[in-house]
Amino acid sequence: DAAITLNDAHAVKEHQYNRAEFFMVTPQFGINSRGHLLQSLLRTGNWFVCVDESHHYTDVNEFGKLIESLSAKYFLGLSATPHNQNQLAIFTKIKESNIYEVKPKDAIKEEAIRPIIVTSADYFVDILSDGNIITLTTEQLREEIDDNGVTLNQYEIKKGLRYLHKYVSILFIHAINKLDELNDHHRLLYISDFGKEPYRPIHQMLIFADTVSLAEHYCKMLNDSNRKGFADWIGTGINGRKSEINKEILLKYKNGDLPCLVQVSVAGEGFDNPQSSIIIYLSLQYNGNQVEQKIMRGMRRNYMIKNYHEDKGYIYVPTDSKALKVIKDLESLLWENISFNDESKINKIYNSEDFIPLPTYDFNLFNQIIDVLFNQWQTENLPEKVIQQIIDETKRSKILNVDSKNDEHIKEVRKIIEIINQKDFPAKKEELTREELKKQIQKLIGRIAYTVTINTKRKHINGTAIGDMIKAINSKFVYDYKINTNEMTYDELLQKLDWCNNLSKSINESKILPIWLQR
Secondary structure (H helix, E strand, O other): OOEOOOOHHHHHHHHHOOOOOEOOOOHHHHHOOOHHHHHHHOOOOOOEEEEEOHHHOEOOOHHHHHHHHOOOOEEEEEOOOOOOOOEOHHHHOOOHHHOOOOOHHHHHHOOOOOOEEEEEEOOEEEEEEOOEEEEEEHHHHHHHHHHOOOOOOHHHHHHHHOOOHHHHHHHHHHHHHHHHHHHHHHHHHHHHHHOOOOOOOOOEEEEEOOOHHHHHHHHHHHHHHOOOOOEEEEEOOOOOOOHHHHHHHHHHHHOOOOOEEEEEOOOOOOOOOOOEEEEEEOOOOOOHHHHHHHHHHHHOOOOOOOOHHHOOEEEEEEOOOOHHHHHHHHHHHHHOOOOOOOOEOOOOOOOOOOOOOOOOEEOOOHHHHHHHHHHHHHHHOOOOOHHHHHHHHOOOOOOOOOOOOOOHHHHHHHHHHHHHHHOOOOOOOOOOOHHHHHHHHHHHHHHHHHHHHHOOOOOOOOHHHHHHHHHHHHHHHHHHHOOOHHHOOHHHHHHHHHHHHHHHHHHHHHOOOOHHHOO
16 A cells, blocks of 8 residues: 555664655644654655644644744645734745645635535524513614613623524524425435435534533533434533543534534534535634534535535524634635525514514613613523623623722612512412412522522532422422422412511522521
8 A cells, every 4th residue: 555554663774765745734743752753754855744623733833833944845735724913934835836726716616515505594583672572683783782871891791692592493493494394305315315224314413612511511402402413522621521522422423323412612624524615603702714614514416416406505693703704705705606595594484383482671660771781691591601601791781880890880770689688579469379489489589599509619510409499399398398389378488478578588698598598
């Protein structure tokens, strides 16, 4: 064979005696303790060095310095995103006649890659403004916030919305419907073309998320709404998974045993799965080159589809994502409108069980914003510390009407939060049904649990910790009064509500937890 794949010493020896023509090596090999083998090998003749993903080899990193030090007669750099400001001089200072650029539009003409169809999803939020409820898109939401003098950070709003089932579910529904439609259609074509059932799913879904917690959240949403085992996630970092687990899940996806993969900083550049026909780009992190790399995961030619003109990739991007601008630039600069659909939007679905409006925000009352976000955090499992993030971002808000140069805003925020935490729920018989009363009790206990948990010295605040606190509070009442909530009469429920209100007031006033809550 031309390529030797046994071990380092054997490979070097084979090349020294001209028994092999190709020597393949990772850049890590070149910069570690065995790097001298590579340097020695290149002194044995006229070498042609081909560098894949050459934009990573810059004059400010070890990989770039490695390439610069190699003794070779010819160099070839390959890159899908070659525009790197720090790129090594040997790849940037090349004669124009020696630069060969294959644009996506040309590759599409030659049927080397497939075209993509983009759907930009617009979402709707109900806003309470001057006593009237108006429906805005997420982009109009930004304008409304600016007009009302609220200094909420746009990134945090977008990130928070991505945890809401009501925000991303519509996009997921459309994408899953498209996935099912494509698999059904191309399965029949495969049987017609090849005379047998396809050996694996012809199409799969790939989702790009910003954080591990978001990836986990998307998987839960997809598995709950579709079927168990439909989606799984991979990710690195402190909260990520171990390398071997990531590899197992990635292999499962590549083999067609996992319909949907949600990834965080893993399956981007260099990832190759031609069946990734549905790409959902929910990431807010913005880097033009990275966006191109990730979007192009959907452009791999799928050879399970015999007729090229049947083969297309589908990209779903929210309108609040900067990635949409990159895609539009690709449309004008690279595709030149060839096989590239005009921007389409997912409209609000009226009279449908699939559509549930987002919570109503009142921009004139800061405490209502906090209240709504807390309720969503409790019911939709919003990210930890989301309320604190909103507080931090509203320090200079005109709503608080304080001088941002001093600490008065902190006192104002604390005062508002205390009002929320100490708020007693109405409990008049003529105003509340039994079920409504039970919900009010659950809501109040949830607030107490959240307040207690967030003020403990825990490194991580999560749904499990708060859930344990809720159980402890309920168990204490059951132990003291010898009756379960579901079996209570209306008057007994009123008694529990009073007990919960007194507990909340006691904790907030004394700043001391009862012994049975100290964990």
